[in-house]
Amino acid sequence: MEAVLARMRDLDRRLPPHDGVAVFNRVYLTVTETLHGRIEGGAFPDPRRAGDLTVRFARRYLSAVESAAEGRRSPACWRPLFQYRRHPGIRPLQYALAGINAHIGHDLALAVVASCRAQDCSPGALEGDFDRVGDTLVALEERIREDLMPGPDLLEVADPVTHLIGSWSLQRARDGAWAAARLLWTLRRSPDLAGEFTESLDAGVGLVGRCLLTPLPVPHPRPSCRTALA
Template sequence: MAQTEQFAVRTVHGPSELHHAAGTPVGVVVERMHALHAELPPGDGLAVFNRVYLAVTEEFARHLDGGHFPDRRAATALGVLFAGRYLAAVETAAAGGRPPACWRPLFQYRRHPGVRPLQFALAGINAHIGHDLALAVVDTCRTLDCEPACLEAGFERVGDILVLLEERIREDLMPGPDLLEIADPLTHLVGSWSLERARDGAWSAARLLWRLRDAPGLAEEFTERLDTSVGLVGRCLLTPCR
């Protein structure tokens, strides 16, 4: 993945003081998300996810600047490589290519009139955490030549910021109580997915993939099945509700 490799090089060999400024790794990610925000129609399902992810990426940058991560370099690498997988999927789809299976439902249904904004947001975060986060941990370990255990503290802090993503999604996109009734299918879809469980699953998957690094065939098989299963969940989350 060219974009991810470029981000990794900049993270490792860039200035020792990385911050949310143009030209830094995190700054580059934020700039690209802002560019997407400007390009996409507001009602586009991808635009819905990109808006909330942009807000959380900016919050991640503020946490970096504030010294809230025990290892700034590792946190920067993880955050940038993580975002890089999302941006690479977007660019692949825009070029007419085939993005990972976890992202395909969002790209396929992004303009469906029966899918609500909350569903688009949840489908995006499902793909990004359920699949991309585990692979980003492995990417970071390879980039920094370290074990997953060395990233655990930073992973937990990134996870705390991801909770903000879920909170923002629910605050901004959840219909009011007068619209969201118990019989509304959206009520059941929202309750069927858990960010906390997805985050725990991502950490377990990352540790397993790291163990399988000397068995590339098994690692590839596991990654493909993870991608497919996360994509299936995403498709369910995008079931038209109106």
Template sequence: MAQIEQFAVRSRPGHTSVDAVVARLRVLGSGWPPSDGVAVFNRVYLAVTEEIGRQIDLGVFPARQSAATLDVRFAERYLAAVDAVAAGRRPPACWRPLFQYRCHPGVRPLQYALAGINAHIGHDLALAVVDTCRTLGCEPAALEGDFDQVGDTLTAMEERIREDLMPGPDLLQIADPLTHLLGSWSLDRARDAAWSSARVLWGLRELPELAEEFRERLDAGVGLVGRCLLTPAR
């Protein structure tokens, strides 16, 4: 069975800083139609990454180096999924629904955005914490302040994302199940679960088979939630 080191994404050339990640996200966004579901998430993620970069520059995060490393390792997970699909490979299970339904006429932009956030927070963030601990030689507890600040930034932006992408009142009267569906997912619960998952993975680092089994189950579970979030609303 795969070792835990095998699912730790290493820093790739060009992904060595938050600015490099922002540049890559901009290039990706320019190559997709605006209505593409992955493009919808990419725009949201670009805005979040730009805001986190701004906060790092302003000294909002407890430690600049660890915050930047966590942000880059976090982004690499999404970028690796994009690269896998572009190369004809299967991305992690958590990302498959977004790529499979990216052009579905019955899926709304907000659903795409939340499905991407679900995959990235529910699965990628926990692994990014482990990646960062390995890179910096620290324990997860040392990253808790940075983790919380990333979560606070996402929470602050979530309301704006919902307002920007939520269909108008007339559409919601027709597609009432959409409001019920989107109201069933919580960013706060997802980030709490991500921190718990990161601690479990770190605790299992000397038991690679169990660590990989846990990661696979986490990946599958987050993917299932993603499929539910992308239920066609019409």
């Protein structure tokens, strides 16, 4: 766990603050530090098993970042974030949600299956750990939205970002990841089918990420009644 945290902290130091990957990395670093503290504090019945799942999960994100930095092809779910990471029309919350979408929607299912293989157990044995990790993510989601929202003056019903972020749900993504992990485990003896499903999952999550990163106009504050009537 300390090794993946060190890599995330290194990214936090090296990346420009407004880079889209840096925005997500800060969010994920907070999540991983929180999970590490909970595991060390005894919140998980089997710390070794929970730590294995958490580390395998984090490594998938770090591997994608490394692939992009070296000019290699990264998973489809991560490509929108890497392609639009410096776009002036994309707001920090969009970057954070696009990264969470890629990591939960695609990486989490594959991390569960990899952890099951390594520990010689079925997904059912990891369900409690999966739920506890998910509960930590959901608890942090509201704080993430509050920290990265553009500000109360911009949260108008007509503001496109309000509709965009309302179309995505971490809880639904988490439920989908668990269903995908169980299906991949069932398909483990049919590698061709498992590969096809994984590729389809990757592409579908990438499409959602591209939608979340739709460039939006910067809204202007609405004039006051006095200004409007002047």
